[in-house]
Amino acid sequence: MTDYNFLKPYTFEKKGITVKNRIVIPPMTEEMSFSNGEVTADELRYYHIHSGGAGIFITGVANVNALGKGFEGELSAEDDKFIPSLTKLASAIHKDGTKAILQIFSAGRMSSTAVLRGQQPVSASAVKATRKNSETPRALSEAEVEQTIKDFGAATKRAIQAGFDGVEIHGANTYLIQQFFSPHSNRRTDKWGGSLEKRMAFPLAVVDEVQKAIDKYADRPFLMGYRISPEEIEEPGIRFDDTLKLVDALKEKPLDYLHVSMGNVWRKSLNDKTITTPLNLTIKKHIGELPLIGVGDIQSPADAKKVLDEGIDFAALGREMLREPHWVQKVIAGDEDAIRYTIAPADHEELGLVGTFWEFLLQGFHDGLQLSSEPHTLEDRQKFNATLDHIFGGGK
Numbered sequence: 001m002t003d004y005n006f007l008k009p010y011t012f013e014k015k016g017i018t019v020k021n022r023i024v025i026p027p028m029t030e031e032m033s034f035s036n037g038e039v040t041a042d043e044l045r046y047y048h049i050h051s052g053g054a055g056i057f058i059t060g061v062a063n064v065n066a067l068g069k070g071f072e073g074e075l076s077a078e079d080d081k082f083i084p085s086l087t088k089l090a091s092a093i094h095k096d097g098t099k100a101i102l103q104i105f106s107a108g109r110m111s112s113t114a115v116l117r118g119q120q121p122v123s124a125s126a127v128k129a130t131r132k133n134s135e136t137p138r139a140l141s142e143a144e145v146e147q148t149i150k151d152f153g154a155a156t157k158r159a160i161q162a163g164f165d166g167v168e169i170h171g172a173n174t175y176l177i178q179q180f181f182s183p184h185s186n187r188r189t190d191k192w193g194g195s196l197e198k199r200m201a202f203p204l205a206v207v208d209e210v211q212k213a214i215d216k217y218a219d220r221p222f223l224m225g226y227r228i229s230p231e232e233i234e235e236p237g238i239r240f241d242d243t244l245k246l247v248d249a250l251k252e253k254p255l256d257y258l259h260v261s262m263g264n265v266w267r268k269s270l271n272d273k274t275i276t277t278p279l280n281l282t283i284k285k286h287i288g289e290l291p292l293i294g295v296g297d298i299q300s301p302a303d304a305k306k307v308l309d310e311g312i313d314f315a316a317l318g319r320e321m322l323r324e325p326h327w328v329q330k331v332i333a334g335d336e337d338a339i340r341y342t343i344a345p346a347d348h349e350e351l352g353l354v355g356t357f358w359e360f361l362l363q364g365f366h367d368g369l370q371l372s373s374e375p376h377t378l379e380d381r382q383k384f385n386a387t388l389d390h391i392f393g394g395g396k
Contacts (some may be wrong), residue, residue, distance in 0.1 A: 019055035037076020046352035052096035053328030070107025086162035108176030124186035166223025263388030
């Protein structure tokens, strides 16, 4: 076995929690939950198959309230009735000591009246997203904003009771928290919008509420992470300088890590071609000792090693972990030549990629799956990563 840096354990100093290695499975949409948000047997099987190697496994999104649901088959943490279901999920992830993190969110305007069973989507303001088939949302009232913040705290309490090791606040990928930060989706004139500082108020209030829940209900050390998308392509939209101001504010909070969502971990600016340094490296300089998770087209052990060599604390493998659930185990065993970098269509059931999940991958992520039955090149990968970056940046 090569003495890879990413195989070394890491201790989150603020909480005294040690994870067995620096590999993370990032949150990935799998659309396998029941229509009401409860975990299905197929979902539990998927998590069990893919857990056990990485130090941390972050679930796909769980909505914190009914209006936060963004798509069918989504996890829910909106009510105590989901605690037994979430408990089973945490237990499945805990295989061989992997830490389980529940990602919590509200979709905001990235939902639809169909998904919300006739309810109009909500957002910071009544501004339609630029994506095809988007609906015009209604602006949350001040009372609803306050309640939504409390809902993030309540979801955190349920994650604690269900046995998770932490929560990740999903402030990325154009969902509600990002919508409050964005000058495109937030045109409010009250305390929740206007200046950059006011647009940061909602994200920071959510962080504070989640920490309150941890302080009040956690009977053990419990992690709190935050995920961001560093830019938007809309005009007006979030620019990298805005994000640096946000991360400067976030690092003053009791966060345990920051997670940057991008299609390529080494991506530079979508908007400013004069920026020649990968965004993750600049963000890491800003947050200092706060741990950073880098994600985006990390596939091989050499890819993961480079991430840590450059000072990023964790390497998150998404699509590659779908293809190879024993990635870490094979690296430890010195069996790197056996790592799969493609998916054979005939193997999808063996990998736990079944039903709506497999359909979703074929429809939405076909070009990034690297099917063994189809040719794929480095150029194909780069094009797909660019597509992801436009999605994460709010584009069509």
